Amino acid sequence: xxxxxxxxxxxxxxxxxxxxxxxxxxxxxxxxxxxxxxxxxxxxxxxxxxxxxxxxxxxxxxxxxxxxxxxxxxxxxxxxxxxxxxxxxxxxxxxxxxxxxxxxxxxxxxxxxxxxxxxxxxxxxxxxxxxxxxxxxxxxxxxxxxxxxxxxxxxxxxxxxxxxxxxxxxxxxx
Amino acid sequence: xxxxxxxxxxxxxxxxxxxxxxxxxxxxxxxxxxxxxxxxxxxxxxxxxxxxxxxxxxxxxxxxxxxxxxxxxxxxxxxxxxxxxxxxxxxxxxxxxxxxxxxxxxxxxxxxxxxxxxxxxxxxxxxxxxxxxxxxxxxxxxxxxxxxxxxxxxxxxxxxxxxxxxxxxxxxxxxxxxxxxxxxxxxxxxxxxxxxxxxxxxxxxxxxxxxxxxxxxxxxxxxxxxxxxxxxxxxxxxxxxxxxxxxxxxxxxxxxxxxxxxxxxxxxxxxxxxxxxxxxxxxxxxxxxxxxxxxxxxxxxxxxxxxxxxxxxxxxxxxxxxxxxxxxxxxxxxxxxxxxxxxxxxxxxxxxxxxxxxxxxxxxxxxxxxxxxxxxxxxxxxxxxxxxxxxxxxxxxxxxxxxxxxxxxxxxxxxxxxxxxxxxxxxxxxxxxxxxxxxxxxxxxxxxxxxxxxxxxxxxxxxxxxxxxxxxxxxxxxxxxxxxxxxxxxxxxxxxxxxxxxxxxxxxxxxxxxxxxxxxxxxxxxxxxxxxxxxxxxxxxxxxxxxxxxxx
Amino acid sequence: xxxxxxxxxxxxxxxxxxxxxxxxxxxxxxxxxxxxxxxxxxxxxxxxxxxxxxxxxxxxxxxxxxxxxxxxxxxxxxxxxxxxxxxxxxxxxx
Numbered sequence: 001x002x003x004x005x006x007x008x009x010x011x012x013x014x015x016x017x018x019x020x021x022x023x024x025x026x027x028x029x030x031x032x033x034x035x036x037x038x039x040x041x042x043x044x045x046x047x048x049x050x051x052x053x054x055x056x057x058x059x060x061x062x063x064x065x066x067x068x069x070x071x072x073x074x075x076x077x078x079x080x081x082x083x084x085x086x087x088x089x090x091x092x093x094x095x096x097x098x099x100x101x102x103x104x105x106x107x108x109x110x111x112x113x114x115x116x117x118x119x120x121x122x123x124x125x126x127x128x129x130x131x132x133x134x135x136x137x138x139x140x141x142x143x144x145x146x147x148x149x150x151x152x153x154x155x156x157x158x159x160x161x162x163x164x165x166x167x168x169x170x171x172x173x174x
Numbered sequence: 175x176x177x178x179x180x181x182x183x184x185x186x187x188x189x190x191x192x193x194x195x196x197x198x199x200x201x202x203x204x205x206x207x208x209x210x211x212x213x214x215x216x217x218x219x220x221x222x223x224x225x226x227x228x229x230x231x232x233x234x235x236x237x238x239x240x241x242x243x244x245x246x247x248x249x250x251x252x253x254x255x256x257x258x259x260x261x262x263x264x265x266x267x268x269x270x271x272x273x274x275x276x277x278x279x280x281x282x283x284x285x286x287x288x289x290x291x292x293x294x295x296x297x298x299x300x301x302x303x304x305x306x307x308x309x310x311x312x313x314x315x316x317x318x319x320x321x322x323x324x325x326x327x328x329x330x331x332x333x334x335x336x337x338x339x340x341x342x343x344x345x346x347x348x349x350x351x352x353x354x355x356x357x358x359x360x361x362x363x364x365x366x367x368x369x370x371x372x373x374x375x376x377x378x379x380x381x382x383x384x385x386x387x388x389x390x391x392x393x394x395x396x397x398x399x400x401x402x403x404x405x406x407x408x409x410x411x412x413x414x415x416x417x418x419x420x421x422x423x424x425x426x427x428x429x430x431x432x433x434x435x436x437x438x439x440x441x442x443x444x445x446x447x448x449x450x451x452x453x454x455x456x457x458x459x460x461x462x463x464x465x466x467x468x469x470x471x472x473x474x475x476x477x478x479x480x481x482x483x484x485x486x487x488x489x490x491x492x493x494x495x496x497x498x499x500x501x502x503x504x505x506x507x508x509x510x511x512x513x514x515x516x517x518x519x520x521x522x523x524x525x526x527x528x529x530x531x532x533x534x535x536x537x538x539x540x541x542x543x544x545x546x547x548x549x550x551x552x553x554x555x556x557x558x559x560x561x562x563x564x565x566x567x568x569x570x571x572x573x574x575x576x577x578x579x580x581x582x583x584x585x586x587x588x589x590x591x592x593x594x595x596x597x598x599x600x601x602x603x604x605x606x607x608x609x610x611x612x613x614x615x616x617x618x619x620x621x622x623x624x625x626x627x628x629x630x631x632x633x634x635x636x637x638x639x640x641x642x643x644x645x646x647x648x649x650x651x652x653x654x655x656x657x658x659x660x661x662x663x664x665x666x667x668x669x670x671x672x673x674x675x676x677x678x679x680x681x682x683x684x685x686x687x688x689x690x691x692x693x694x695x696x697x698x699x700x701x702x703x704x705x706x707x708x709x710x711x712x713x714x715x716x717x718x719x720x721x722x723x724x725x726x
Numbered sequence: 727x728x729x730x731x732x733x734x735x736x737x738x739x740x741x742x743x744x745x746x747x748x749x750x751x752x753x754x755x756x757x758x759x760x761x762x763x764x765x766x767x768x769x770x771x772x773x774x775x776x777x778x779x780x781x782x783x784x785x786x787x788x789x790x791x792x793x794x795x796x797x798x799x800x801x802x803x804x805x806x807x808x809x810x811x812x813x814x815x816x817x818x819x820x
Contacts, residue, residue, distance in 0.1 A: 093212060093295060095335025099412045102332050107447060123196070123213055130331035143204070153192040156184045158325045160453040161332065167453065168325075169460045174179055201739070207783050221783055223803070224811035225742035256820060269811070271741045519819050591806055592814050599802065602818055652801035 002144035004125070005135035013163050015129050017151040022144040023135070028064050028084060037063070043086065046071070057081060066117060069096040076100060080110055086137075089118040098131045105132035105162045122147040126154055132162035175236050175543065176321045176467045178286040185328065186283040189290055193217050194276035201273070216334075218292030219275055222595045228267045228275060229292040230282060234302040234320040234344075235263030235546035239533040242544055244285040246529035252278050257529070259514060259522045261586060261637050262341070263301050263546045264292055268593055290328060295336045297327035297408075301343045303351040304547040307468060308555045310503050314363045314371060316346035318465040319400060322456065326401050333408050337415030338423035340408070341380075344373075348666060353548060355379050355387045355668035356640060358425045359407060361400075371397045377407060377437075378429035381634035385670045386426050389434045391441065397461065399445075402454035406445035410437070471541050471556065476506025478559035490575075491566050493615070497577030499562065508559050510540070512552040512569065513576040513584060517609040520602040521587045522550025531572050539565045548637070548664075549586050549625070551579060581618050582626055582691070583609055586637060590630030590647060591654070597630035599647025599654035599680075604628055607684045621691055624704040625664065640664040642705045643690065644671040645683065656683045658690070660716060661708050674713060675721045686720050693719030729792045732768035733760045735807070736775055736782035744807040745782060747771055753782060757808040763787070 003023040006012070010019040028043040034051075037044070043064040049056055056063050064084030067076075079085050085104065087097040097116060104110040115135040116128045125136055125147065138147055160167045168174070178186075193213070200210040214220075218229035230245070237245075245265055249257045252274045258266045270278060282288055291298060300320040307315050323342060327333070333340075343357040346364070354360025360376035372394045379388030395403045407425075414432075416422045429437050448454055483495040500509040512532065515521050524532070532552060536544045539561055540554035547553060557565060569575035578584045585608060588594065590601030605628055612618055627641030631648075638644030644659035655677040662671030678686050691704075693716050698707045708716065734747035745753040746760035751774070754760070763771060768787040775785035791799040800808065 092209075093335050094417055095295075095333070096413060096417075098332040098335070099409055102409075106451060121209055121212075123209075124334075127329075127331035127334050146204075153195075154185070154188050154329065156181045156188070158181075158185070158328055159330055161330075165451075165453050167460075168181060169463065170457075172181065174181065174463060201780070203780055207779050221737055221742050223807055224744060224814055225737075254815065254820065269741075272739060591802060592818060597803075600806075606819075649802070652799070654802050 001140050002138045002142065002147075003135060004138065004144060004147060006129075012129075012132070012134070015126060015151050015163060017148040020148055020151060022148070030066075041084070043084065064113075064115075067100075069094060069100060071100075073103070076103060077108055079104075080108055080112075083112040084115060085110070085112060086115040086117045087133075089116060089120055089124075092119040092121045092124060098127065101128070101132040102162055106165075122150045125150040130157065130161040130163045175238060175317075176233075176464065182286065182325075183283070186286070186288045186290070187280070189217070189288060189329075190276060190279035190283045193279055197272060197276055212294060214275075215293040216291060216296065217275070217279065218289035219270075219272075220293060220595070222268075222593050223591070224593070225269050226272060226275075227593065228270045228278065228289060229260070230265045230267070230287065230289050231292050231299050232264050232287075232546050233324050234300055234306070234317055235304055235548075236317065237544045237546065238285075239536045239542040239544065241285045241287055242529050242533040242536070244281060244287070246526040246533065248278055248281055249529065250526040255527075256519070256523050256525045258520065258589060259524065259546045259550050259552070261548045261550060261588070261635060262299050263304075263548055264299055265546070266589070268589075293339075294334075295338050295340075296334050297323075297330065297336075297340045297342065299341075300324050300327075301341070301352055301357075301548060303345050303347060304545045304553050305351060305500070305509055305555065306346060306545075307470065308502050308504075308507075308509055309347055309349075309351075310501050311347045311349050312503070313348070313365065314346040315465075315468055316344040316352070316361075316363050317468050318461065319361070319363055319373075320344050321464050321467075322400065322461070323404065326404075333412060336408070336412055337417050338420065338425075340411075340425070342404075345666075350666035350668070351547075353637070353640060353664045353668070355666070356381050356385070356637075356664075357388065359404065360388045366394055373397075373400060375403060378426040378434075380424050380426040381637060381639045382424070383421050383632050384426065385634070385639040386430070387668055387670065388426075389429065391434070391438055398456045399449070400456055402448040403441070403445055405454055406441045406448055409444050410440045414440070470504075473504045473507060473556075474558065476558050476560055478506060478562075480508055480559060483559060483562055486563070488563065488566075490570075491563055493619070494566050494569075494575060494577045495562065497581065497619070498579045499557075502556070504556075506559055508557050508562060510554040510557045510562075510565065511547070511579040512554065512574045513579050514551050514574070515578060515584050515605075515609070516573065516576055517606060517613065518573070520589070521585050521605050524552075528572060528574065531568075532574070535565065535568055549579075549584060551584070577615070578618055580623050580625070582621050582624050583612050583618050585609070585626050585628065586641065587628040588630050588636035590628070590636075594630060594635075596633055597647065598632075598649035599630050599656065601628040601630040601636060601645075601647055604645060604647075604656065604680075604683055608687060611684050611688065621695065622701060622703050624691075624694075625662075626687075627662070637664065638662070639670045640668065641671060642708075643687065645687075648677055650677065654680050656680070658683075658686060658720070660690070660713055661705070663705060672713065674717050689720045690716055730789050731792060731798075732763040732765060732787050732789055733757075734763060734768055734771045734775060734785060734787050735760075735804075736785035739779070739781055739783055742783075743811060747775065747785075755810065 060081040066086040117137040343352040345352040362374040375392040376388035377391040545553040587605040591597035629636035629638040659671030663669040
């Protein structure tokens, strides 16, 4: 499974293919079921968080959470302490993750890493970036280098979003 | 009309280029059909019974003559020489080859057109009053707001994968010619008593399997909050709309299941946050920038009157004016409707030659503009009344002079099973049979104003629910059957039609409609239109007339 | 006694026209050349057809009943598909 991520130091406002890279390795280690957490960065499931919340919050700096895309707003708000939130896209046409990302960024000012996982298509990457995602786990078998080109396919955007917080008419003179 | 700047152009050209790449990847096998399908749908490319269908966007139905000429060129070069104007003011081609579609999109981009978001679970074409800008009863021109919504919703990153399609319509007149009551969001733009401009905001209307009229969500959303409030509605829908069952996924279901009051609270809460963020507030500068593209043209001082034309010795011209020409807000001018309904071709279809000819007529007679209506006809909005006779002769020559607009043979029909993958029954042959059965113009005029709509399946693209007479194709054991509904209405006095009785076989439909209209003619008071008669006496006498003879 | 025949059909990738799976796994626009399958073999063929994405899209199987007199009963949809695009155009006046 290939992981694309924004390069270190590149602002969230910018989206050209050179701003992203195929990650050489994933800093986050997924933790299956109720296996013990390792010493590094651990990615746990939402269910695991529910059963061990206190313990995980206590070491939140090294815990990331993978969440389904049907959580309540209160549930989302409870995640802000974790440095990585990975949002599931169970089918690519289920677009709830875009709203979640937008809320996390603009409503709760979440500054950690937002990752899109699940059924992630190359042709959604730009929209995911625009709604606040930093990294993208491509569906298996997909050409990651080719996927980077998706960021160059559109260069003008009408509406404000997380990446550009003003509409086109305020960014340029029309 | 709106003129693209470099940014608008870049957006459509990049999209065409992107699709060219996506088609190449599909043909090469780099992406699967399952992955390609949403991509082609987002460019309006469907796969149907006998071929692909490409739906080209005509924003709020407005075309410049050069755009109509390009549509003719595309129809001639890449298709079979004819195309279909739809009930959402768009254009459909029925025979494009996959490998040609990128070239079609590039040709469209060259005249400021596209096929973006004409399919898929996203915000679709914003439709409006075809007489916008020229109607005598218009309070505010809705078109600038349609254009503002169009730009804002184009490639909106958060709302590209909604639970289902999303349709918005805007009217600027109390007389609703945009059918806002049956749209996911319907907007009535007007000024309040303080002179402020704003929108009466309706939500949750729709046709299809469960037709329902929209409910009022907000009595008056101020102009500057248009995008913010719309975003709030879309965000609530994106989060909470059903995704488990495609027949329950439209916003109308969410509104019904949540209840309008609770739904409103959710929207208001989200809107409050959006207002705080401030990024969606429409400023006067942007509204002015868009609005100036729709400034009225310079009109001449013309002495001729519509009444004068009604008295013309040329009876055919007089009848044409009576049927198809409406009063214009500027004296001396008329709004001319061209009927694309006749016995020779499917309703709403035009040949490439006809499209070229209408483009020429628009240049010569109507300031180079053409509008598509949601009843699948065309409008020339600014015709001098002293040139009406000349225009009429040209229309006769082109076979576009039928004065039947708004009458029985102004039939609206979806493409149906002859083309469409979703259909249960053919709709076009029923329309053509009805055209032949009611070929007498005298009879059609005598029957007065009546709308007849045909849908080939419950998706209701023919808008049969809002026809005074509706015909719905159904499948019974693999055979085509047709239900007749009566009492629908597409104006501000909106209504959903009710089924009259058991369904009819293919050959029984036209005789049934004959009996229905014969009953109307005998029951009506004077010139009372069909809908009024029906409302006055109820469906009973009509049911008796249509079915009584069969059970006797 | 009526019998049911199964056929496998799809749409060509290049122009979307309806095609039928014939013998030796070839695709033909002519229904007359369509091979007959039973329930299980038609399912297998559809699964195979799904791997032929460079040629066809959306394969599926449909049934036709053979009446006592030997005639075939097709649904309206499959009848129209069988007749094809040229017949549709002729019917519609083009």
